[in-house]
Every structure is written in structure tokens, then in C-alpha cells.
Amino acid sequence: MEREDSAILKMDDISLSFGGVNALVEVSVEIKRGELLAIIGPNGAGKTCLINSITGYYRPQRGQIYFEGKAITRLPTHKRAALGIARTFQQPALYPAMTALDNVLAGRHAHQKSGVLTGALYFGWARKEEIEHRRQVEEIFDFLEMQPLRKKPVIMLPHGMRKRVELGRALAQEPKLLLLDEPTSGMSTEEKEDMARFILDISEEKKTTIALIEHDMGLIMDIADRIVVFNFGRKIAEGTPDEIKHNPEVITAYLGE
């Protein structure tokens, strides 16, 4: 094992296949505490599979995953979330009928305690807890500059705002490791700039470790500390943006021979 404080997440020799399709092949990746790691690769390279394996939605056939030195390979998704792994999805996976506020409040699930009986009474302690968490959610709304969205049902929001609400919900989980699956997909340039600014703010102010999948090379080269490159389920390169830019294998993967 590595020294615990350097790597928050360690994937050791992960292999994941669906029938004959090898989605991930003997992948070992480390995410260092406090870094902003970008995961890139052509379509179908296994980037999302990697995130799904970390959150527990997919179960790799081989290999071990360690979070803060603890093996989580066999833990169910919700327990990994409680440990401090939060994620966003390629297509915003929100609860459309709820307001933006309730969506973000739903992210507080693991931090709240009230159950059926206390919730049904909604009096005294349970109400106090609800108000306390509302306050913390309001801070996230301030942080992501989405105060006007509070009481709007998510279904009424445009795509860019939905992505932001989803980021808010992930932040409400107070994650130690934040996994962002294409946080700027389908966005205009201005929205992308906003999102990049938020990601940097989260990284710097909250000291949250972030791993993001992204296709916008310009954005990645600007904000990432380190880059991991995938192709056909294999890790083909790893390094700083400058190293990756000049890596011949990466250039081949993206542009062909």
C-alpha cells in the first residue's frame, strides 16, 4: 500500500467486461489528495466505466479499489456515497419534479438523521435539523450563484442550469472525492467558463479532490493538475498537461496513424 495521505483513491489492476466487450483492462489509477485530475480519451475508451466502477454502479470482475486506504470494492453504491464519494452524470440525473432546492437538499441525505417517525412529526428536533440543513444548502446556492432557481422545478430549467443544480447536489454531499462526468457537455462557451470557474473554486476553496471526464481539451489543459488518458479500456498515458500534449501515443489515439 501507498502512504495513505498521498492517494485518496487507488484502483489496483481493475478489469471490467460486459460479455465480450472489455470496458476496462488491467487499469491502475491513483487519485491524489487535493488534486484536480482529468480523465480523457476517445469515445468508448472506458472513462465513464471507470467512474461507475468507483461509485459501485459497475462491479469490476478483477482488481481492488481503495478509498482512503480502505477496500471498497464490495461496498454498495449508497455506502460509498456515505464515505464521501459524490458524482455528477453526463446527462443531468436530477429529480425533475422537485424544485432545485429540494434536489440539492436530497444531496444531504447521508448527513441527515431524521427517519419516518421524526419526519412524520416534523416538530422540534426534526424541524430544527431540516432548517439547519436548509441553511447549508443555501450556502451552496450562494456558492454556485443560483439563488433565483431555488423554488423552480428542475424540469423548467435549461440544460446548463440543470448541470449546475446537479453539481450543487453533489456538493451538498460534502464529498471528499468529487467525480464529474463531462461537467461542460452541451454548454455554450459562457456556461463552460462559469463551470470551469466553479470547478476551480471547489478545488481551491473547499480543497475537494476532483476527478473529471472532459472532452474540451482547452479547458482541461487550463485547469487540470494531472491527466490520465484512456483508449479501448486501457490507460495509455498519465502526466501533467504538458507531458500529455506531446505524448505520441495520445496523439495517435486521438488523430489516428
Place this chain on the structure above:
Amino acid sequence: MQPSGYFSADYGKDMAVVRTRAQWFILIAFMLALIYFPFWAGAGGRSWEGVLSVSLAIDIGITLIAVLGLCIVSGLCGQINFGQPAFMSMGAYVSGILSTRWDLPFPLAIVSAGLLAAVFGLVFGLPALRLKGLYLVVATFAAMMIVPYVINHTKSLTGGSDGLRVPEASIAGFTFDSDIRKYFLVLFFAVLAVIVAKNISRSRVGRAFVGIRDNDIAAAATGVNIAHYKLLAFFIGCFFAGIAGSLWAHHVTFIHAEQFQIWDAIWMLGMLIIGGWGSVAGTVLGVVFLKGLGEFGTVLSPRIAEWAPSIPERVFAALTSQVAYGLAIIVFIMLAPHGLIYLWERFKVYYRLWPFSY
């Protein structure tokens, strides 16, 4: 959307269900009207042909409790439960058997009816861990088949197809033997059920339910234990059904497996659709609307038959409730799929903005 000029001073106020003084006034006036209603309606009912009767109100109240349970398991948590009447009959028989054969007092009987129906609901909720949508409908439909069968074939316990006589509810020597007394008993439980359902829907558990309904993958990623909460939804929903069944048993004082029909399962889901899927206030509207419609049809049909004697009476008999129910559900699905509560919300936005519509 908030009324103009109204600002919440703290989060507690902002999160409250009843926020303004006018809303408090309306709520209290409504509760007083509900309390005054049985005295106003009297024994024979009031209004046209006695449509507004106490017995209709009792029927609405009992159905409301069962449908609120359905609102939690199907409306909030999205697990379509086609067996709510079966769970209701479970509650009715548990309460009936306990109070006739074991002489258990009513408060104990109704609580055990709720709990046993809830445990029973857990069993039928187990398929929900694997099944979704239509497949789950079929699985819960099994409850509608199994429960009457079991009731009819355990004659020594349930009275079988002869039915079961149940005494009227009594608490500490006070017997709920008249319609007016029963009305207040049902009113108490119905109000309690509305409060509990509303509070669950706006607390942590309710958000977890809606999360599972709208996107279970995301819900799991935010730390919701999907299996646990699905079963919890079934437990709560069937607890409501058990309570409703117990009230029903002590109301009609004679229960029979045939009183809980497959149609009722459809109409209950219809009430959710008409009221507004997943909304507690909408559920209340839906139940009142559909039950009122059925009663209206029942009263109306002999009158139409008088006016038009050439048309056979059975045509109108069919028209009464069943066709009216079905028609109402179809009309709502086509024209207002989000239900009455959504129409109300739209109207609120409209009149708050009037006369400037933006």
C-alpha cells in the same frame, strides 16, 4: 410562486406549509366547516337528493387514508401498488378478528391492523427490489388474488364466504355507533393521515422516495439505500391501508372479501392521477372529486331514467359510478395529466400575476 409582497424572514417560515395569516384563516375555517358538516347535513343528507350525506363523508375519509398510503408508495416512491384494497381488507380482517375473537379494545385493534397490513405489504414489496413498472404491477396484483382466496379458505378464523360481523368501535366505554360519531372518528384519522403524509413527503425520507421514483441511479449515488427505502415505502403505504381497512370494518360492521374489489385498486390509482401524482393535497382533491362524482352519478341515474323512460334503466345503472369513474380518468389523462393540483397551481400563478401576466 410566492404572493406579492410576502417575504420569509427565516428558513423555518419559508419551509412552513401554512405561511400567511390568510392561509391560517382559511385552514381554520375549513376545519370548522368539517366539524359543523354532519350537523348541517343531518341524517338524510342535504342538497340535491341528499348527495351531501355523512355516510359519503365517512366513505371519502376512509378512502382518503388508503389512497394517501398509495400516494406514498406509488406517488412518491414510484412503486406502482395494485394491491391497496387487498392490504385494506387485511387491515379490516385483522381488526375484525382481534376485536371479535380476542375482544381487543379498538385502539389496539386498529394499530395491530395497520402493523400487520404493513408487514404483509413488505412481503409483497419484496418483488419491487427486482421489478419495475408493469412487472411490479403484476407482482402486487397477486395480492389482490391471494388475499381474498386466503380469507375465503380460512373459515374458522375469518368466517370465509359468510363474512364476519364486527362490533362498532368503542374507546373507554364510548361507542361510535351513530354516523355522526363515526364521522368524527374517521375525520380524526383522516386529518392525522394527511399531516403524516405531508410531513413525510417534505422531509428526508420523502426526498429519498422521490429520488428513487425519478432517478434511482442518482439516488443511490447520493447515499440512498434503495432496497431499504422501497420496502419502507411499502411498509408505510400498507400501514395506511391497514388503518383504513380497520376503520371500514368498524364502520360497516360486516366485512366480506368481496367488498375489496380489483376495481377499487384501479379507482385508487385513478384518484392519484386525477389529483396529481405524488402530491398530498392533490390526493385529497382526487379522492373527493372521484368519490363525489360516483355519488352524484348514483343519485342522478334514476332521475334520468324517469325523464327518458324509453331507455332501459340498466344503461343508467352502468353509467352511474363505474363509467363515470373511467371517463373521468381518461379525460384527466388526456387533458390534464398532472392532475387537479397542477391546475390549481397554474391558477394561483395566474391570479397572483393578474392583471399583468408576466
